[in-house]
Amino acid sequence: MTTTAAPEAGRRAVRKDKSGPGAPAPRAPRFGRLRQIGLPYLLLLPALLLELLVHLVPMVIGIVVSFKELTQFYIRNWGSAPWAGLDNYSVSIDFNAPVGKALLASFVTTCLFTVLSVGLCWLLGVTAAIFLQENFRGRGLLRTIFLVPYALPVYAAVITWAFMFQRDNGLVNGVLSDLGITDGSSFWLIGDNAFVTLLVVSVWKGWPFAFLMLMAGLQNIPRDLYEAAALDGAGIWQQIRKITMPSLAPVNQVLVLVLFLWTFNDFNTPFVLFGKAAPESADLISLHIYQSSFQTWNFGTGSAMSVLLLLFLLVVTGVYLAFTSRGSRGRKA
């Protein structure tokens, strides 16, 4: 967004300079042109520098490290770690050996988890947003309450969930057994149920964001569209299908992508819930990579896995954007 706004701002600034009544005599036209071109870049420079420092440089270093045998023997002076060629990569994608097999299992778990989590977040978000479009008493309060999970610090919230999911003293088992749904002896933090635990916490944490974005999107749909549709005899479902959903398409495009990337990369939730070693059923890839690098002190392999993850996310994002923007161009035409 900044990139498109900046040249405009630049042009305006220059124009004002020339026309202002008290403005100094116009400088040489060549210098003016230079300023016209340079100003936007100048304005962008701080953001660009920070972006480089915070994102790109560490990324490039990570890629370099992925080609090195960076174990505990070299971490003190990691420039001296020997080059490993493609060894770290071949270990990571040798799916017949335990390391590759575990990575693949973790990848599949993460994909399944992401699809379910993003789907549920979106569904809950869109339902709540549509319901809260109607004007009724207490709407403001409900909107605020719905946004609470989004406003809470992740650690505090997830630690509370971890307590609630404890087997012997947790609230979840207490409620489930009081309602007669289970006998109250299920494990939620270890074993196969851990996947459900992770999904519940992730959806709880993620859906308010979907709700917020979709609510903003709904505000932009002109009310008379609905009125006209109602006059023509369209029911509520038809209105949602024919007016709401198509109008929300641009919001959905960004929302789903952002939710996908956040969920796929989520580290905090599984780490706080399960600690250093997540149960196999909930072994998300970010935690898996953390364990492969920090816990076993093998930063080369960990970096190689990270680079593979980066490539995968880049491909998915690229394909997604190409696909969805072609769709929206088609709609406009």
Add this chain to the structure above:
Amino acid sequence: MPRIRAAVVGALTLSLALSATACGGGSTGGGSNEQPKTLTYWASNQGASIEVDKKVLQPELDKFEKQTGIKVKLEVVPWADLLNRILTATTSGQGPDVLNIGNTWSASLQASGALLDWDDAAFQKIGGKDRYVDSALGSTGVEGKPPAAVPLYSMAYALYYNKKLFKEAGIAQPPTTWAELVEAGEKLKAKGKNGIGVEGSNLSNNIHQIFVLGKQHGADFFTPDGKADFTSEGAVKAVKQYVDLMAADKIVAPGNAEYAQNQSLSDFTKDKTGMVLWQTAAATFKAQGMADDAYGVVPAPVQSGTPGTGKNVNSMVAGINMAVFKNTKNTDGALKFVKFMGSDEEQKILNKAYGSIPPVKAAQEDPAFNGPATAPLRQTLATSAAALPQVPEESQFETVVGTAVKELFAEAAAGRPVTEASVKAKLDKAQQQMPKK
């Protein structure tokens, strides 16, 4: 136009180069004495909380400042963060001058080259090696190399039993063998209590327990030349025996499989569980409001006979070591500080405060370390404790095998059978995750 573009490109290239340098790797330089008046000290969390530690340590640091004029800046680092903090400090070269490490990490950290070597000359500066007991020195780094650290607090595992629950269950004598322990556990269970508590999701604790059981079954987990050896008959038996406390003997409550935050100790102090195998638990019990005479302490069980060496080992050598960061800017001051913390007087004060045993022989003579809670620990350290494998891959071992045991507990808790084959499969998977040598 091309000129300004060139200027922008130039600026960007410059900033990139600058930031790359700023993020550059750690330094290889050794220590110096550029800042002789200050020291930074990372202490591990030994007391009931970080605040407790600060209260214990600060008066001693003030004393040190009075004696030497060196101001020590203290930071107490929680256990969950300590190893990561040390790794980060090693990578960046920006760390404390003096730090505490878990003694089992000694060999792993030694391999990174981040810590000052304690050769004979360095040891002479703090009063010589002879002041320390052998078992503590055995856990300071790879054999045959100068130690990477100096022992500070020693601990050992012992069996803690709840006197009230034992009386109710009619158990006259605390168990000395595993068979007696299972028998006692069954009696406790008959009274509606849990036999013994475990921390099934705590990787380090799992390792400590199965290491000792491994010794008792003649397994070492590493070959003499340092290769991982997790699937030997003894290792499988050891892991199975430990998990069987829940899976077969059923004297561990299934809920313990998810314990990792010392919940088993709370169960013990709340009279829910009759026994725990723990290292120096006295301070924690006190903090949780359990009276000193409400529990008993005896040496941890063996398979048969009495605790000793070889197959009658009944504890690991647990403890905290003190190390000096090679990048320190105050080497002399750091050595003085280690000497101060290892002096007879400080050893007595600090180990009394934490309920641990001084690794310094002279300090051990103090009657405070011969009380009912500490005597069994001291005796164990002196006669029947073994150091965890002093190999560079020790921390990986803790992670992969500790996780295997955690997963086996999860299966036992879910009611699935734990067999020799399933144990072996898990250990085999763990072994294959170890770095190739």
